[in-house]
Amino acid sequence: MGLNAQVMIFSAVAKGGKATYIGDIPASASELEDGTYKDIQQSGDSIYENVYRIESTKVVTLIPGK
Numbered sequence: 001m002g003l004n005a006q007v008m009i010f011s012a013v014a015k016g017g018k019a020t021y022i023g024d025i026p027a028s029a030s031e032l033e034d035g036t037y038k039d040i041q042q043s044g045d046s047i048y049e050n051v052y053r054i055e056s057t058k059v060v061t062l063i064p065g066k
Helices: none
Strands: 006-011 020-026 037-043 046-054 059-063
Touching: 020 037, 020 046, 020 059
Parallel strands: none
Antiparallel strands: 006 020, 037 046, 046 059
């Protein structure tokens, strides 16, 4: 897998639903105890931390890279 690999996230209802694309998260992200996902990347001398939450209709970035 490449450094920029992403996992596509889909949402579907339990009975007879159609899956709908709602976003993606980095494949290297780790699931935390509270159900969010954290990804840490290094580029040169900078380190970027992003935290994502998967909701029923979208993937939300809670902490943008810094």
